[in-house]
Amino acid sequence: QVQLVESGGGVVQPGRSLRLSCTASGFTFNNHGMHWVRQAPGKGLEWVAVIWYDGSKKYYADSVKGRFTISRDDSRNTLYLQMNSLRAEDAAVYFCARDHIVGAAPDYWGQGTLVTVSS
Amino acid sequence: IVMTQTPLSSPVTVGQPASISCRSSQSLVHSDGNTYLSWLQQRPGQPPRLLIYEISNRFSGVPDRFSGTGAGTDFTLKISRVEAEDVGVYYCMQATQSWTFGQGTKVEIK
Numbered sequence: 001q002v003q004l005v006e007s008g009g010g011v012v013q014p015g016r017s018l019r020l021s022c023t024a025s026g027f028t029f030n031n032h033g034m035h036w037v038r039q040a041p042g043k044g045l046e047w048v049a050v051i052w053y054d055g056s057k058k059y060y061a062d063s064v065k066g067r068f069t070i071s072r073d074d075s076r077n078t079l080y081l082q083m084n085s086l087r088a089e090d091a092a093v094y095f096c097a098r099d100h101i102v103g104a105a106p107d108y109w110g111q112g113t114l115v116t117v118s119s
Numbered sequence: 120i121v122m123t124q125t126p127l128s129s130p131v132t133v134g135q136p137a138s139i140s141c142r143s144s145q146s147l148v149h150s151d152g153n154t155y156l157s158w159l160q161q162r163p164g165q166p167p168r169l170l171i172y173e174i175s176n177r178f179s180g181v182p183d184r185f186s187g188t189g190a191g192t193d194f195t196l197k198i199s200r201v202e203a204e205d206v207g208v209y210y211c212m213q214a215t216q217s218w219t220f221g222q223g224t225k226v227e228i229k
Contacts, residue, residue: 047219061217100169105155105157110166
């Protein structure tokens with residue numbers, strides 16, 4: 001079955017960096033685009049970034065553009081999110097999600113990893 | 120593109136229908152002719168779950184009491200008969216131009 005497991009969250013000071021990982025199993029990883037979506041405590045969902053199935057295209061939310069980088073390693077079935085210059089407002093649960101083969105919709109989600117930004 | 124959902128909260132009685140509206144600030148018809156509007160459910164303490172994609176296509180395993188309709192800028196998710204397990208927050212999401220979510224609609228049992 002499709003499984004997505006995020007890791008790498010934790011407490012980080014403002015201005016510092018963190019790298020999140022999402023390990024995928026149960027499907028052919030390089031057939032799917034992948035998303036990062038975040039959810040601040042008690043708030044709604046905010047799309048963060050997407051990477052095409054072949055890594056050829058990457059798109060970012062304006063709120064993270066220039067600070068975050070999405071990447072993938074198909075040999076490891078792993079998606080990454082490099083987060084630099086972290087701010088208090090980046091604190092959230094970060095979910096990775098698989099893009100549905102059709103319909104451009106995130107069809108499977110991980111359980112999320114919590115990022116806390118605090119001095 | 121800004122996605123606006125109404126209502127933000129919907130108390131419903133088990134067995135009764137529920138309806139959530141989602142309006143986009145511009146047409147969601149993509150240049151390829153498709154409309155990339157999805158609906159997701161987030162139960163308390165859980166990650167989101169895809170219900171509907173491309174306006175009206177139910178994702179695998181989604182009960183047929185969930186249905187989606189709409190076109191252009193106006194879309195609706197309907198639950199024909201609400202069950203207790205349907206409690207949660209429902210989001211519309213567009214992927215026609217970048218990706219954005221609506222602010223969410225909380226469905227709770229009266």
